[in-house]
Amino acid sequence: MNKNLKLGGVVVVASALLLTACSGGGNSGGGPSSAGAETAGADVNKLISINAQPVDNLKQGGTFTLPVGNLGPDFSPFNQNGNNTDNILMLGPVNVAATTGCWLLEANGTPKLNKDFCESFDSKIDGTKQTITIKINDKAVWNNGTPIAADTFINSWKQLSGTIKENNIVTPGAWENIANVVQGATPKDVVVTMKQPTYPLSDLFAGLVNPAINTTKIFNDGFVDNLHPEWMAGPFKVDKYDPAAKTVSMVPNDKWWGEKPVLSSIVFRQMESAATIAAFKNKEIDIAGGRTINAFNQLKGTPDSEVRTGQRLFGGGLNINAAMAPMNDVTVRQAILTAVNRQEIAKVRYNGLNWTETPPGSQMLMPFSPYYQDNYPVKTTGADAAKKVFTDAGYTVGSDGKVVKDGKKVSFKITNFGDDPTALATVQTLQKQLQDAGMDVTIDQKGDNDFGKVVGERTFQMTMSGYSMGADATSAVKQYYDSKNGEFGVGDAAIDARIAKVSSIADDAERNKAAMDIEKDFMAKYFVPGIAFNGPDIFYVRTGLANYGASLFQTIDWSTVGFQK
Structure with a gap:
């Protein structure tokens, strides 16, 4: 639960909620035109601004550069020190396995199965006993070539359930309700036995822990100044982490079995709030927070830019x-x-x-x-x-x-x-x-x-x-x-x-x-x-940026983010 929600669309399915600072960068919201918070029964379509475009309307290639307020030093999304919005945003393109796992979210918060990882997720109740069977995508593989299989699900449960007291987990959540996880008929089949019926199902396996993360030392300290890209899985892969320049750059992942990304690279830069304003004006970055009047007014009138607004979650x-x-x-x-x-x-x-x-x-x-x-x-x-x-x-x-x-x-x-x-x-x-x-x-x-x-x-x-x-x-x-x-x-x-x-x-x-x-x-x-x-989400983006912005609960599909032709 940590850190400054500097940008738009940072929503993950994983059950842990993310700590977020209150500084001035951010997503989009009410904006300088009069607006107010929505109450029960709101039409969520009013709260979304992502410039949704089919991939056919986008240029192939291009670099999307984003600022973040916090870049490391702990890059694990699973422990307290890394469970923050900037870290999850940065990991989104390169480690979908960890940030969303088996589940995606619609804009209104409705979960749907992420079939890049889990082709089926079936629950049966027999009396008071709940059994869940999961079919893993046959093509799913970690970047080091190891198949994503039943051992991933077994390890995820062991590391996150709270039974290993030394692990600095955020919360045991629904993991604590699992009695056992075993391999089914094949390594791509998983059988989960619950201690008690547990809902919603989307709180289970909404983040997958690589089997190599199997000791407390690795879990707590293994990602300090180390991203371990070999233990990731996503449409992009880490190209370079430069702690001196405070940047992480990523390129399309040749191991990815899902939809191929439009962009040729994504770059995350750690910057203080004030620095993002000059960087956006100088076209060094493609998005900048305008959630405070100081930032908004300084960004106003920047050539080749547009404002996107929505409700801040x-x-x-x-x-x-x-x-x-x-x-x-x-x-x-x-x-x-x-x-x-x-x-x-x-x-x-x-x-x-x-x-x-x-x-x-x-x-x-x-x-x-x-x-x-x-x-x-x-x-x-x-x-x-x-x-x-x-x-x-x-x-x-x-x-x-x-x-x-x-x-x-x-x-x-x-x-x-x-x-x-x-x-x-x-x-x-x-x-x-x-x-x-x-x-x-x-x-x-x-x-x-x-x-x-x-x-x-x-x-x-x-x-x-x-x-x-x-x-x-x-x-x-x-x-x-x-x-x-x-x-x-x-x-x-x-x-x-x-x-x-x-x-x-x-x-x-x-x-x-x-x-x-x-x-x-x-x-x-x-x-x-x-x-x-709660507050508004307001940010400036480079004109033509597509499929990214104020999206409420909707999971970012990084393979479709790009720039219009």
Whole structure:
């Protein structure tokens, strides 16, 4: 769950939600023309802008160059330090096996089978026993020539299920419900026995772990400054990783058995937000985020460019590290959420973009989801209300207005990443609100490329960041709110027991309602996360770029990305 969602269309099926920073690059959204967040029942077609074109309309060849805020140092999508939006975006063209596995998503979030890997995925229920049989594509092969076979599925389960306690996995999710995985009639047949019926099926094998990734040392550390292209499978392959130039370049993969790509190369460059503006104007890159008014206005009028807009699949705000003092005191977390004026935060963040939204109330689902409900735990907000939270819990307010307990001020830092002025102004607004409530708050400024390490290793007290949003809350409720593996480091056995039952509910509406009710109770008890905004996606692209942009949940088909004739 990490990092700055700098670009458009970064959606993966894998059940883990991705951490995303709040700096100024990004996908597309409301835009300078008046727009607002969509609520339940929205026509998703209004939220998509990808310039969809058939391959016949595209030039063969060409290079697509994209900026990312975070490039490594850990390139594994499966552990905490690499599970971020920039990393998943960069891996998308070269390692579809890891980023989507057996499943793809439609724009509205509906899953469909990825037949490049899994030709069939059948579930049968016999009493309370669920058995899943999978037929692997006969042509599927890793880049080193090893067939993608039953041993891949067996290893994926072993590495990601949580049974290897030392593995730094993001969340065991649905993997934890698997009792056994074995080879079927041939190496290309897989039989999965579940401990309990598990839904949705698309949470299973939505990312495949190469059998060579079979020790904790490799799993946790093997991808630090090393992409291991031989363990990948996708329409492109890594041509060169240049850590000095902070670039990854890729070319069509001669081992790929699926549709051949249109582009002759893709290049990802690590850049700070401000640098992307000049680079786009100079035609060094083909896309640049315009999600803040500063970036949008500077990019406006760039020759050979166009704006694409859509809804950002993101829930962000106050990412509080409940394991680090003083945030490990629930009173402090409650006071923080009480002190925050989310409307004022949004006003600063979307100033000039003509974007309006009601502050969201869920970290798991977008407001346009039919399953959404507002779970924000605080109704009365402001500095005085926050000070009352403190004093009711035995804190005192000194003559200088600072809140104190046992002689110590409530003091902490908000870590800000990148150089976008709107992002900094948003953090400064939050800082002032917390200071007005008696908290001693400073800003710890870091570069964009520090995000993955700092947040992955949880060496922060608070950041303004958030997570990608999925179309189903089943996996999210476990990733966020489980006491043993949850992102926020708090919870209890009673909530864990409720979480354990969610994935066994077959009915989509009933299952999501159960997940949302857990979130409501969790937030009311532990006062994390501090969800504050979703926001628009706005970015500039090179004129004629096709099949890429604001695509909601739709999985990027990198073989069709290219430029019009």
